[in-house]
Amino acid sequence: MLQEVIFAGFGGQGVLTIAKNVAYSAMLEGKETCWMPTYGPEMRGGTCGCTVSVSDKMISSPILAKYDVGVILNLPSMDKYEPKIKSGGLIIWESTTITDGPKRGDVKSIPIPAYDIAVELGSTLVMGMVLLGAFIQKTESITIDSVLEALRKTLPARRHNLIPLNETALRKGYEYASKI
Amino acid sequence: MGEIHLMKGNEALAEASIRAGLDAYFGYPITPQSEILEYFSRELPKKGIAFVQAESEVASINMVYGAAGCGKRVMTSTSSPGFSLMMEGVSYIACAELPCVLVNVQRGGPGLGTIQPSQGDYFQAVKGGGHGDYHMIVLAPNSVQEMADMPSIGFELAEKYRIPVLILADGALGQMMEKVEFKEYPKKNIEQNWATVGKPEKRDANVITSLFIESEVMEQVNIKLQKKYEQITEEVEDCELYHADDAEVFIVAYGISSRLAKKAVDLSREKGVRAGLIRPKILWPFPTKVIQKYATQAKGFISLEMSAGQMIEDVKLSLDGSVKSKHYGRMGGMIPAPEDILKEIESML
Numbered sequence: 001m002l003q004e005v006i007f008a009g010f011g012g013q014g015v016l017t018i019a020k021n022v023a024y025s026a027m028l029e030g031k032e033t034c035w036m037p038t039y040g041p042e043m044r045g046g047t048c049g050c051t052v053s054v055s056d057k058m059i060s061s062p063i064l065a066k067y068d069v070g071v072i073l074n075l076p077s078m079d080k081y082e083p084k085i086k087s088g089g090l091i092i093w094e095s096t097t098i099t100d101g102p103k104r105g106d107v108k109s110i111p112i113p114a115y116d117i118a119v120e121l122g123s124t125l126v127m128g129m130v131l132l133g134a135f136i137q138k139t140e141s142i143t144i145d146s147v148l149e150a151l152r153k154t155l156p157a158r159r160h161n162l163i164p165l166n167e168t169a170l171r172k173g174y175e176y177a178s179k180i
Numbered sequence: 181m182g183e184i185h186l187m188k189g190n191e192a193l194a195e196a197s198i199r200a201g202l203d204a205y206f207g208y209p210i211t212p213q214s215e216i217l218e219y220f221s222r223e224l225p226k227k228g229i230a231f232v233q234a235e236s237e238v239a240s241i242n243m244v245y246g247a248a249g250c251g252k253r254v255m256t257s258t259s260s261p262g263f264s265l266m267m268e269g270v271s272y273i274a275c276a277e278l279p280c281v282l283v284n285v286q287r288g289g290p291g292l293g294t295i296q297p298s299q300g301d302y303f304q305a306v307k308g309g310g311h312g313d314y315h316m317i318v319l320a321p322n323s324v325q326e327m328a329d330m331p332s333i334g335f336e337l338a339e340k341y342r343i344p345v346l347i348l349a350d351g352a353l354g355q356m357m358e359k360v361e362f363k364e365y366p367k368k369n370i371e372q373n374w375a376t377v378g379k380p381e382k383r384d385a386n387v388i389t390s391l392f393i394e395s396e397v398m399e400q401v402n403i404k405l406q407k408k409y410e411q412i413t414e415e416v417e418d419c420e421l422y423h424a425d426d427a428e429v430f431i432v433a434y435g436i437s438s439r440l441a442k443k444a445v446d447l448s449r450e451k452g453v454r455a456g457l458i459r460p461k462i463l464w465p466f467p468t469k470v471i472q473k474y475a476t477q478a479k480g481f482i483s484l485e486m487s488a489g490q491m492i493e494d495v496k497l498s499l500d501g502s503v504k505s506k507h508y509g510r511m512g513g514m515i516p517a518p519e520d521i522l523k524e525i526e527s528m529l
Contacts, residue, residue, distance in 0.1 A: 020357070024186050027359045035186070035357035039212060040295060058323075060443035061436075062356040063297070063515045 009073025014128035019050035025146035126169035133173025190215035200332035203252035204230035206243035212351035213285035241269030251375025257283035271310030275390035279338035296513025297351030302490035324358035427456025444521035480528030
């Protein structure tokens with residue numbers, strides 16, 4: 001089992017954080033995992049991407065040319081990463097702000113209005129968590145329980161009051177994706 | 181088993197260095213290793229350990245020279261262009277026989293280059309880099325776990341042989357997060373009667389210098405250094421072998437490329453091609469004896485590097501024409517694909 005995923009969006013949308021949650025959760029589940037940001041001369045408002053590999057064997061390369069799954073949070077990232085998803089792969093994308101979905105016919109498109117759902121929950125900050133919930137529903141590479149444990153371990157105690165909101169966002173995303 | 185953390189290679193290296201008994205760190209920021217400096221800037225002052233962000237790499241390495249002369253466990257870290265700036269100081273430290281740990285998280289060169297990972301600094305690391313006849317012991321981690329393991333190993337070797345030890349990593353190892361477990365690292369247990377820590381009445385003053393004006397003296401200093409390097413070449417070797425026992429084609433690879441090589445070996449084995457991997461965890465001294473041992477059963481060797489081909493020279497010197505060998509690699513931050521490495525393996529049969 002090896003799953004190679006790209007998370008991408010604007011800097012500040014939480015791309016690195018949701019990717020880290022996936023890696024941390026996979027680690028808690030005893031899997032091999034590697035988290036690698038696309039670091040470069042990134043500009044404010046530009047794209048920010050992060051690769052996460054999850055496997056039962058040692059990960060050979062943290063830097064990838066093709067991905068099994070893309071979790072896409074903005075239009076520039078859709079343009080950049082749609083061609084890099086493997087044939088038969090999956091694109092989970094934020095459909096409130098991205099107007100054009102994937103154009104390819106050989107990948108599965110999962111539009112999630114994560115922004116709208118996050119607004120309904122009272123905070124746009126949990127948009128990434130909504131998409132993470134959808135990711136978990138579609139890929140089953142980790143569980144919601146592991147993400148919650150990861151949050152308890154990685155968030156400082158003074159931020160633990162935010163965990164219930166994050167859990168709701170995860171479950172909302174999961175629920176929405178289960179209908180697609 | 182201790183607690184398992186998810187950390188960047190840079191952070192794991194910094195944390196492990198503190199646990200290994202670091203006394204002082206001097207550095208200057210440069211991508212892709214700035215997290216090392218950032219981690220130290222946050223953690224060292226809390227523990228009363230010296231931290232200085234120097235005004236340049238030239239200053240950092242000379243601060244290391246000074247602190248190492250006092251017998252302290254000291255370190256600096258940088259990335260390729262910064263390491264070039266340090267070369268003069270490294271040569272001085274090697275001549276003055278001071279222990280220290282240096283870190284080069286390589287990025288693509290030459291020049292200011294790119295900030296993406298590369299292995300283009302192999303020559304600089306193992307062949308000197310600075311002026312004069314000197315060596316550093318060069319360690320090559322290939323995972324975040326080994327980024328954490330190497331500082332302690334580095335300090336031990338540096339102190340045992342009074343030599344600068346270089347941890348040669350790359351941007352991928354520095355930036356990626358993997359699981360890591362910190363071990364119990366041995367405390368310093370070596371007498372350093374050469375250190376400049378104040379002169380007691382009953383012995384002569386210790387002098388730390390790399391200046392020996394008289395030719396006769398300078399030659400003797402060189403002879404002594406070369407004897408030490410010979411001894412290290414005899415005593416120090418560390419290789420990981422993968423499917424080596426029955427292999428006909430060997431990949432020699434270190435650092436991040438060794439992981440791609442492992443994948444290519446797996447792909448070969450699935451196709452019935454007997455490929456194997458020799459991964460030097462220590463690049464200088466080079467594991468010549470290991471290469472020679474497996475040369476007797478091999479049809480060919482491939483040196484896989486993210487460079488134009490540098491380690492291939494040491495592979496060829498070790499083989500001494502006995503078996504064919506070639507280089508394969510990508511440059512400028514590009515990563516070789518395991519499928520392409522597989523084609524190279526098949527071309528050696």
